[in-house]
Amino acid sequence: MRIFDPHVHMTSRTTDDYRRMYDAGVRALVEPAFWLGQPRTNPGSFHDYFDGLIGWERFRASRFGIRHHCAIALNPKEANDPRCAEVLRTLPRYLAKDGVVAVGEVGFDAMTAEEEKAFAHQLSLAAEHGLPVLVHTPHRDKAAGTRRTLELVAASGIPPERVLVDHLNETTVDMVDGSGCTLGFSIYPDTKMEPERMVRILQRRGLDRVVVNSAADWGHSDPLATARTGEAMLRSGFTRDDVDRVLWRNPVEFFARSGRLLLEELAPYSGGAFAGNSILRAQHAEPDA
Amino acid sequence: MTSDTAPRDPLDDLLERVRREPKAIGVLFPAVGREVGRGPGPSGDPEGILGPTVQDEARTALVTALADALGDASPDLLAEEVGALYRFGDAEEKRAVLRSLPALPGGGAASRIAAGLLADALRGNDPRLIAAALGTPAAAALDDHAWRHGVLKCLFSDVPLDAVHGLADRADTELGRMAAGYAAEREAAGRDVPDDARRLLSLTHGETEA
Numbered sequence: 496m497r498i499f500d501p502h503v504h505m506t507s508r509t510t511d512d513y514r515r516m517y518d519a520g521v522r523a524l525v526e527p528a529f530w531l532g533q534p535r536t537n538p539g540s541f542h543d544y545f546d547g548l549i550g551w552e553r554f555r556a557s558r559f560g561i562r563h564h565c566a567i568a569l570n571p572k573e574a575n576d577p578r579c580a581e582v583l584r585t586l587p588r589y590l591a592k593d594g595v596v597a598v599g600e601v602g603f604d605a606m607t608a609e610e611e612k613a614f615a616h617q618l619s620l621a622a623e624h625g626l627p628v629l630v631h632t633p634h635r636d637k638a639a640g641t642r643r644t645l646e647l648v649a650a651s652g653i654p655p656e657r658v659l660v661d662h663l664n665e666t667t668v669d670m671v672d673g674s675g676c677t678l679g680f681s682i683y684p685d686t687k688m689e690p691e692r693m694v695r696i697l698q699r700r701g702l703d704r705v706v707v708n709s710a711a712d713w714g715h716s717d718p719l720a721t722a723r724t725g726e727a728m729l730r731s732g733f734t735r736d737d738v739d740r741v742l743w744r745n746p747v748e749f750f751a752r753s754g755r756l757l758l759e760e761l762a763p764y765s766g767g768a769f770a771g772n773s774i775l776r777a778q779h780a781e782p783d784a
Numbered sequence: 785m786t787s788d789t790a791p792r793d794p795l796d797d798l799l800e801r802v803r804r805e806p807k808a809i810g811v812l813f814p815a816v817g818r819e820v821g822r823g824p825g826p827s828g829d830p831e832g833i834l835g836p837t838v839q840d841e842a843r844t845a846l847v848t849a850l851a852d853a854l855g856d857a858s859p860d861l862l863a864e865e866v867g868a869l870y871r872f873g874d875a876e877e878k879r880a881v882l883r884s885l886p887a888l889p890g891g892g893a894a895s896r897i898a899a900g901l902l903a904d905a906l907r908g909n910d911p912r913l914i915a916a917a918l919g920t921p922a923a924a925a926l927d928d929h930a931w932r933h934g935v936l937k938c939l940f941s942d943v944p945l946d947a948v949h950g951l952a953d954r955a956d957t958e959l960g961r962m963a964a965g966y967a968a969e970r971e972a973a974g975r976d977v978p979d980d981a982r983r984l985l986s987l988t989h990g991e992t993e994a
């Protein structure tokens with residue numbers, strides 16, 4: 496099983512997770528920029544976080560044989576803090592980078608006027624930079640938030656196939672399906688989807704335009720939720736090719752629209768050598784607290 | 785589009801845009817891999833540890849074009865813009881900025897920002913940046929203490945000492961003492977002493993024994 500996890504916050508995960516993900520078949524992922532659990536108070540805090548997403552985290556993933564990409568944005572929650580909103584001015588520098596495959600996560604949290612303003616502005620940045628968009632749909636008042644999301648997407652003029660609307664469930668799937676956007680499902684304990692429910696949705700509407708992610712972060716979550724879903728699909732009679740389509744080909748097709756995917760095969764570091772000198776060796780890295 | 789124009793070198797296009805609109809380098813610099821190409825440079829090393837990659841060379845050309853465009857008249861502006869390329873660069877862009885430092889006009893912008901950028905690169909643990917910080921004549925901007933720590937850090941980060949510019953000339957007694965300490969620590973732990981550590985010892989041997 497080869498897996499592309501299109502939504503996972505690796506900054507919050509350990510090296511054990513990277514190792515287990517590689518063993519389960521994860522070879523590439525997208526880490527969208529989001530809230531760290533602790534609110535930020537200034538744009539510099541975002542810049543350092545973005546630097547980590549395109550720098551250290553990509554390097555760290557590469558040591559475990561995993562291609563790390565990211566999406567960059569001001570997230571909906573922090574769009575409400577005027578001290579943070581200024582980061583919108585620096586986004587174009589980051590949106591020009593290799594491995595930045597989408598604008599995201601954007602969308603709604605509490606459905607405020609500030610959130611809508613930041614969302615609309617970032618949709619226009621995505622159009623300008625030729626990037627797909629990864630949209631977070633809210634936990635509270637999800638159906639209304641999703642409906643307004645689709646209105647803003649339609650108004651932006653961005654073709655729906657370049658927009659991934661995420662964290663969907665049984666109550667929002669049909670609405671988004673009708674829009675032509677790509678459908679994202681987060682298999683996340685307690686609050687979002689579960690593998691068996693995901694299988695029922697796939698059985699009902701088919702595999703087209705569907706991507707599945709773990710959305711694993713600093714909360715109770717599971718970076719192997721994608722693999723668990725693939726296993727549940729196989730148990731329910733889906734073929735290996737069906738699983739490959741949902742867990743690899745669909746997300747690759749979506750993010751390839753950025754023209755910025757870095758998917759060359761990457762071997763996990765095992766003391767190999769280049770020109771007689773080992774590089775990127777995890778074992779000898781200087782310990783830093 | 786006229787059919788009699790030969791296809792243009794994509795790098796020439798980028799250079800021309802930077803000369804016309806220097807500020808545009810902020811979004812053109814990151815696009816070099818996509819627009820111009822990727823791959824190992826003359827060193828054959830795709831990671832750019834042993835020498836500049838294709839992207840590093842193209843990005844150095846962009847920095848040179850920026851310096852030409854801003855002219856000697858605006859060293860402040862040049863320092864600010866090159867500093868921002870580094871500040872907002874991903875690891876590959878940062879590596880390229882470090883490798884482009886010798887291309888900046890001497891005495892002006894380069895000397896103003898070089899020490900800060902090199903120190904930043906040596907604080908991190910990315911071997912590509914450590915190698916690039918020590919890999920050009922711009923490393924002269926590091927004081928001896930910082931330079932020795934950078935060289936020693938190569939042993940911890942698996943940066944081959946071949947990547948260090950002017951190693952034999954600058955290696956001194958103090959570096960020999962530090963390398964000897966490193967070797968002793970490895971031996972006490974029952975670990976092998978890497979060839980590069982032995983090389984540092986032999987480079988500084990005469991001085992340490994004196």
Ligand SMILES: [Zn+2]
Nearest residue numbers: 527529600710
């Ligand atoms: Zn998320």
